[in-house]
Amino acid sequence: MKAGSKKLERQKGARQFVSALFLGACLLCTVFWGSWLAALTTLILTAVFHWGLAPAVRFRHIPGPSFRPFIGNLPELAEKEYPELIYQWSLQYGPVFRLFMGPSPIVVLSDAESIKTVGVKLFQDFHTRPPMQSTETAPVGIVFSKGAYWAGARSAVMPLFHSEQLEAYALAIHGALHKMQARLTSAISEEKPIELKRLTQQLAIDIIGRAAFGVDFDAQNESTTSPLVAAGNGVIDAMKFGKAAPLDTIVGLFFPKYIQDWTAEVLKRIPGTLANMGYVNRRILMDVAQQTAHERRTGGSAERDFLTYLARTARVKDTGRKLSDKEIRAISMEVLVAGSETTATTIAMAVYFLTLNKEAQAKVYEEVDRNAKAGIKEPRYSDLSKYPYVEQVVKETLRIFPVAPMVTRTANRTLDVAGVRIPEGTQVWLAINNMHRNELYFADPDRFWPERFDPQGAEQLRRHPYAYLPFGLGPRMCVGFKHARVADESAGRDRDETSRRPSGGRAYAVAQLVALRHKSVPTDSSPSGRRERHQSLDKAGLKHVRAMKKFSSLHFHVSHVSEPSKHYG
Numbered sequence: 211m212k213a214g215s216k217k218l219e220r221q222k223g224a225r226q227f228v229s230a231l232f233l234g235a236c237l238l239c240t241v242f243w244g245s246w247l248a249a250l251t252t253l254i255l256t257a258v259f260h261w262g263l264a265p266a267v268r269f270r271h272i273p274g275p276s277f278r279p280f281i282g283n284l285p286e287l288a289e290k291e292y293p294e295l296i297y298q299w300s301l302q303y304g305p306v307f308r309l310f311m312g313p314s315p316i317v318v319l320s321d322a323e324s325i326k327t328v329g330v331k332l333f334q335d336f337h338t339r340p341p342m343q344s345t346e347t348a349p350v351g352i353v354f355s356k357g358a359y360w361a362g363a364r365s366a367v368m369p370l371f372h373s374e375q376l377e378a379y380a381l382a383i384h385g386a387l388h389k390m391q392a393r394l395t396s397a398i399s400e401e402k403p404i405e406l407k408r409l410t411q412q413l414a415i416d417i418i419g420r421a422a423f424g425v426d427f428d429a430q431n432e433s434t435t436s437p438l439v440a441a442g443n444g445v446i447d448a449m450k451f452g453k454a455a456p457l458d459t460i461v462g463l464f465f466p467k468y469i470q471d472w473t474a475e476v477l478k479r480i481p482g483t484l485a486n487m488g489y490v491n492r493r494i495l496m497d498v499a500q501q502t503a504h505e506r507r508t509g510g511s512a513e514r515d516f517l518t519y520l521a522r523t524a525r526v527k528d529t530g531r532k533l534s535d536k537e538i539r540a541i542s543m544e545v546l547v548a549g550s551e552t553t554a555t556t557i558a559m560a561v562y563f564l565t566l567n568k569e570a571q572a573k574v575y576e577e578v579d580r581n582a583k584a585g586i587k588e589p590r591y592s593d594l595s596k597y598p599y600v601e602q603v604v605k606e607t608l609r610i611f612p613v614a615p616m617v618t619r620t621a622n623r624t625l626d627v628a629g630v631r632i633p634e635g636t637q638v639w640l641a642i643n644n645m646h647r648n649e650l651y652f653a654d655p656d657r658f659w660p661e662r663f664d665p666q667g668a669e670q671l672r673r674h675p676y677a678y679l680p681f682g683l684g685p686r687m688c689v690g691f692k693h694a695r696v697a698d699e700s701a702g703r704d705r706d707e708t709s710r711r712p713s714g715g716r717a718y719a720v721a722q723l724v725a726l727r728h729k730s731v732p733t734d735s736s737p738s739g740r741r742e743r744h745q746s747l748d749k750a751g752l753k754h755v756r757a758m759k760k761f762s763s764l765h766f767h768v769s770h771v772s773e774p775s776k777h778y779g
């Protein structure tokens with residue numbers, strides 16, 4: 211063992227010894243003197259030492275905002291939009307700073323090199339993602355599983371994202387887009403505003419529902435309330451970490467994982483709690499997945515959806531093991547959750563940005579029209595390289611508004627990153643959003659400028675290959691991102707890969723959405739009913755984007771829709 215780690219082991223031992231001493235004293239007071247007051251005092255002192263003093267002392271070498279014992283920076287994080295606050299703190303305290311979520315220390319990294327170190331170079335030491343809350347799917351599935359099990363489950367799922375599979379999802383995507391187009395057309399004839407985020411959420415659920423479950427969720431049909439759609443929304447709502455965070459998530463900040471799990475077990479049986487809402491709705495979706503998987507396994511259906519693949523073909527690399535029903539339940543639910551809200555937000559944001567940027571909008575129309583005239587009316591995956599500007603628009607949208615403003619890892623052992631010691635067990639946040647707003651990597655970062663992703667552009671060529679990471683990085687990168695640069699440390703190859711290739715199935719939807727040639731004006735429905743028009747992105751538009759919660763209430767007046775297949779006969 212190295213001298214440094216021996217010292218750390220000694221420090222850890224000393225901390226545990228002091229805590230044990232306090233607790234022992236507490237026990238003695240109670241047993242021998244029967245003094246409850248003394249016992250209580252010792253207990254409080256132990257708690258103060260363990261949750262109040264020890265973390266502050268251990269992390270004193272890392273700069274960061276002032277915090278309160280026990281609750282840490284929770285009040286500020288709950289009050290403000292947290293990506294904005296994390297960004298402001300990075301300007302104040304630098305590319306490596308710490309904050310406290312309750313008593314739990316978090317180290318935030320904001321520069322490309324140290325993010326690459328944690329996400330790729332030291333992946334073995336940082337491969338775990340801390341669970342957001344306790345779910346009954348973990349430790350199976352992909353999102354919150356660990357170690358060799360995670361690697362195997364991920365390997366079984368990855369073929370779902372190979373080109374020929376993505377090609378097969380075109381039908382699901384175009385089917386859902388036709389429905390959306392009909393809705394937009396009727397909104398125009400009725401002169402009704404459209405709630406953009408709601409529209410794209412329903413669209414995404416229809417697409418993923420068909421592609422993943424092989425089931426028509428019919429989310430866009432507002433005249434019926436499908437129980438599946440309600441369940442999908444319920445799962446997403448229950449996960450939201452706002453002022454009304456699920457209690458088990460809060461418990462997880464203060465106590466070890468097993469206490470969080472017990473709390474979740476109790477709460478999910480109490481109707482009305484967020485934990486119960488998540489549990490009930492997850493079960494509805496997972497039961498449907500299991501039933502459908504069973505039918506696919508035993509029946510001779512020719513469906514090419516995710517579930518058919520998971521049930522019949524998927525094998526864990528190395529062992530060749532088939533996925534169990536429990537795993538299929540978990541993975542299909544994860545795909546629905548991870549793939550719907552993310553895509554919906556991205557499409558909604560792309561439309562919003564395009565509406566406020568007439569120049570970019572005109573270029574998109576030009577590209578879509580040109581391809582439509584050349585005969586591509588419903589692009590498939592293999593057509594995406596013919597939409598380089600749409601691709602740049604999607605990239606710029608995800609730069610300004612990365613759906614996941616940061617990705618998280620846990621240090622499996624104590625080590626140094628960027629010259630700073632990160633103790634074992636610490637949560638590390640890789641602040642993607644901070645990098646995307648850094649002038650060092652993106653000139654004039656508050657400007658919506660898709661051309662910055664032009665493969666031949668000076669900015670694209672000189673940018674650090676790990677400065678733009680909307681899908682995360684390293685072996686744990688989003689599985690929905692087709693061309694994952696798994697563990698590819700070659701800067702030259704990275705740059706080549708990201709600039710040349712289309713970014714996966716999502717671009718389908720955007721290509722089609724812009725193909726609708728919407729002419730729309732976004733308006734904000736404020737609580738007072740006052741409508742504020744956003745004329746340009748730099749003014750009210752960008753402010754709106756930064757205030758994420760408000761975005762969901764954005765309404766669009768659509769005045770014109772024309773689908774290329776009809777437009778060009």
Ligand code: HEM
Nearest residue numbers: 353548549552556613614617681682683686687688689690
């Ligand atoms: C615009 C769309 C999307 C964005 C921006 C996005 C972003 C992300 C990010 C940032 C991560 C964390 C990566 C990391 O920790 O390094 C992630 C993980 C993941 N995403 Fe996506 N995602 C999108 C769409 C999808 C889709 C369509 C699917 C599935 C169909 C999907 C499935 C997953 C899964 C399963 C993981 C966990 C991967 C693992 O832990 O190994 N995502 N995504």
